[in-house]
Amino acid sequence: MPERTEISTLGEFGLIDHLTKNIEIKNASTILGIGDDAAILDHFGKQVVVTTDMLVEGIHFDLMYTPMKHLGYKSVIVNLSDVYAMNATPQQITLSIAISNRFSLEALDEFYEGVYTACERYNVDLVGGNTCSSQKGFIISVTAIGEVDADKFVKRSTAKQGDLICVSGDLGAAFLGLTILEREKKIFLETKGVQPDLENQDYILSRFLKPEARKDIIEFFAEDKIIPTSMIDISDGLSSELLHICKQSKVGCTVYEDKIPVNDFARQFAYKLELDPTACALSGGEDYELLFTIHQNDYNKIAVNDNISIIGHITEEVEGGILITRGGNSHKLTAQGWNAFP
Amino acid sequence: MPERTEISTLGEFGLIDHLTKNIEIKNASTILGIGDDAAILDHFGKQVVVTTDMLVEGIHFDLMYTPMKHLGYKSVIVNLSDVYAMNATPQQITLSIAISNRFSLEALDEFYEGVYTACERYNVDLVGGNTCSSQKGFIISVTAIGEVDADKFVKRSTAKQGDLICVSGDLGAAFLGLTILEREKKIFLETKGVQPDLENQDYILSRFLKPEARKDIIEFFAEDKIIPTSMIDISDGLSSELLHICKQSKVGCTVYEDKIPVNDFARQFAYKLELDPTACALSGGEDYELLFTIHQNDYNKIAVNDNISIIGHITEEVEGGILITRGGNSHKLTAQGWNAFP
DSSP states (O other), X not given: OOOOXXXXXTHHHHHHHHHHTTOOOOOTTEEEOSSSSSEEEOOTTOEEEEEEEEEEBTTTBOTTTOOHHHHHHHHHHHHHHHHHTTTOEEEEEEEEEEEOTTSBHHHHHHHHHHHHHHHHHHTOEEEEEEEEEOSSSEEEEEEEEEEXXXXXXXXXXXXXXXXXXXXXXXXXXXXXXXXXXXXXXXHHHHSTTOOOOOTTOHHHHHHHHSOOOOHHHHHHHHHTTOOOSEEEEOSSOHHHHHHHHHHHHTOXXXXXXXXXXXXXXXXXXXXXXXXXXXXXXXXXXXXXXXXEEEOGGGHHHHHTOTTEEEEEEEEOGGGOEEEEOTTSOEXXXXXXXXXXXO | OOOOOBGGGTHHHHHXXXXXXXXXXXXXXXXXXXXXXXXXXXXXXXXXXXXXXXXXXXXXXXXTXXXXXXXXXXXXXXXHHHHHTTTOEEEEEEEEEEEOTTSBHHHHHHHHHXXXXXXXXXXXXXXXXXXXXXXXXXXXXXXXXXXXXXXXXXXXXXXXXXXXXXXXXXXXXXXXXHHHHXXXXXXXXXXXXXXXXXXXXXXXXXXXXXXOOOHHHHHXXXXXXXXXXXXXXESSOHHHHHHHHHHHHXXXXXXXXXXXXXXXXXXXXXXXXXXXXXXXXXXXXXXXXXXXXXOGGGHHHHHTOTTEEEEEEEEOGGGOXXXXXXXXXXXXXXXXXXXXXX
């Protein structure tokens, strides 16, 4: 049996001390971190980016197949992704959690190990937050703070007709990872004792359980002096996010099925599950890739980057959102992203 | 029957649109508010203060006696109080909530009415957040962001021997308000149909249900060029907060029972409930007053403010935290504040 320490034995302040004792401040913009009423930041003339998200057990994650460490990592990543989607660099996070007494200190330590690993990799400081009891389940709230040179931030509402539509990485694999985990959970519950068959599925599982945020793309933009005309991160699926850009920019879009990046293994896996890989990419969600538009003049700069696919272009608002299939048919794009209120 | 609209009928984005449609940006520091991946702020060279808190139904609040509007208001106030406790001015908040389907849109509207009333009164902008489902109960996470002139922030860890200990307003009434609400709830549950007897208890009830943050004290400091040597807000009770200052500043303190400000009505009410008013002030919590220390040279500046009481002084660390009672006896201060993990 692994060791189990009840959280209540530490008390509120003892727990905070325990969880934050090894924090080292990494950014010059962090003037004062954890330990006071609030943190103090100084971004020295840069603009400040703020985004927040809440993750609820049973709604956003299932601890039956989500390791605590991965959950901690992902909780940070999903927020950093929103900062990158503004063309900004994350610097700090705050983290609040509510937990029921079903969780041990050891489980919480694993969660924080994931949080700190993400902070380390993305060079952000944990500067505040709190921990408290919940009546049921585990609830996580992260706020991410970043900085951006004045007026270099990129909104969703500024795409223009003729702009090229680009996406980083590949899409749909996270959804397939979730699908396989849900399937194995069902088999496990129905046939007690049967261990899950997760072999050779590393890529799609890691895309779901341990996504990364596209720091590299923002750095590429800075190095090559590219400023996208609009940008959003893909949390709900390509369709939903594209339609956000179209609605807020008052434009239409045309995307080509054969240009939508899908990983080869994920494609094979989709076929095995009798799923359409394109549908997974359009509506699957949780990929945390960046969807952005660029002016046509920037085509040459973008084309050299293997991590970016050009999948279509922005049209007039009246044309709406259109998908051109491999067969040359034209379909209306519809948002079938994840619904927060099922 | 009041109208009941199911939240699920609006969908995630419809709900966000509904809840945020009347927002007007009040602060020049808010460059971009709700509606993108993140908000953009520009504090124009000032330092940024960030604090966050999570409130969980059944742990931090009881909807049996907490009106939704008051809950919305208080959720904002408790975070603004932390910003003021850094000697800073709040500018923005983000708000995330998770709600079960037991709540109607009308209930949520009331909650947001309280949130917007607090934002209006304290001149802060709601710039982000999200709403999602919970499996059980109502969970609220607020992050407050403020600004402060470079290096004018006030920490907990900088009190010095000989400094005077001051507190704003009066203490203990919020705890008495909670006590009476819990008592009436018990009577109501045991004797169905008996309506609560809450007459003549406006002051203590409002101190608990609708606390205010001490904006006026921070403004007084700015006008009279006072910078406290240390400061904290009183959420867990005077003892607990004083001991935080002592521990982090490596000092001791002596406070005098007869100097601790208790409202007359609250005092009478405490006697009626057979409670010690001083114990309520020391350990009750939820007052959201400011506890701070000043250099003795600032005595004359502070003494003229009727909203501030000088309750003692800072001593050497070795002397610990001491309370001198009305009878002249000396007691060790102990932290009996609210425990987040009961």
